[in-house]
Amino acid sequence: MSSTDGNVIEHENYPTPEAAVRALLNKIDFKADDSFFEPCCGDLSDADGNELPCIFNLVPLDIMQKEWAEIRMGREFLTTDYGCRKFDVIITNPPFSLSTEFLRKCKSLLAPGGTLIFLQRVNWLGSKKRVRFWQEVGMPSKSPILVPRPKFDKSKKGTDSCEYAWYIYDNGDRTRNIPFGLSHSIAEGYKID
Numbered sequence: 001m002s003s004t005d006g007n008v009i010e011h012e013n014y015p016t017p018e019a020a021v022r023a024l025l026n027k028i029d030f031k032a033d034d035s036f037f038e039p040c041c042g043d044l045s046d047a048d049g050n051e052l053p054c055i056f057n058l059v060p061l062d063i064m065q066k067e068w069a070e071i072r073m074g075r076e077f078l079t080t081d082y083g084c085r086k087f088d089v090i091i092t093n094p095p096f097s098l099s100t101e102f103l104r105k106c107k108s109l110l111a112p113g114g115t116l117i118f119l120q121r122v123n124w125l126g127s128k129k130r131v132r133f134w135q136e137v138g139m140p141s142k143s144p145i146l147v148p149r150p151k152f153d154k155s156k157k158g159t160d161s162c163e164y165a166w167y168i169y170d171n172g173d174r175t176r177n178i179p180f181g182l183s184h185s186i187a188e189g190y191k192i193d
């Protein structure tokens with residue numbers, strides 16, 4: 001995800017900052033037998049084979065309970081048929097240009113009592129072309145806004161100019177520690193005055 005300056009990295013490969021992921025995961029009560037899915041997990045390890053601190057790796061569940069897709073690793077999400085599989089928890093930061101398709105499909109893959117969390121720009125809410133989409137999928141019940149604003153484009157100075165939020169649909173009471181409506185998600189280790 002990047003600000004709309006026209007320069008987009010191939011496949012919109014913008015990893016979510018580790019401190020933002022940790023701040024979110026610290027507030028989630030996973031259940032011991034939860035299944036988890038990250039539909040565009042990004043790189044799981046670096047060139048030396050060291051595990052990277054991405055959403056998939058940081059979710060505190062056994063590897064056998066986790067599933068992933070990632071187009072750059074030969075698993076395209078939108079065209080994959082998952083049959084009757086459903087997942088208890090889905091957390092992702094999707095490619096911005098495919099966000100509506102990703103959200104629709106993620107909702108269809110969510111198990112009853114499941115929790116879906118999606119990173120997205122706040123100004124994704126008010127677009128005229130997405131009014132029908134929102135009527136169809138429903139608004140998230142919780143939307144903690146990331147502090148500080150994340151920096152997705154490392155070539156730029158400072159942080160991105162727009163706000164981002166975790167869009168949360170929680171049918172399983174796993175996010176008791178996150179308030180309903182708008183709130184803040186303060187990056188782990190980030191000091192505020």
Ligand SMILES: C[S@@+](CC[C@H](N)C(=O)[O-])C[C@H]1O[C@@H](n2cnc3c(N)ncnc32)[C@H](O)[C@@H]1O
Nearest residue numbers: 001011014015016040041042070071076077093
């Ligand atoms: C904004 S990055 C986020 C990566 C990761 N979810 C995270 O939060 O760090 C989007 C990712 O989606 C992957 N991607 C793009 N189109 C995809 C598709 N159709 N199916 C699966 N992955 C896709 C990209 O390669 C990239 O790794």
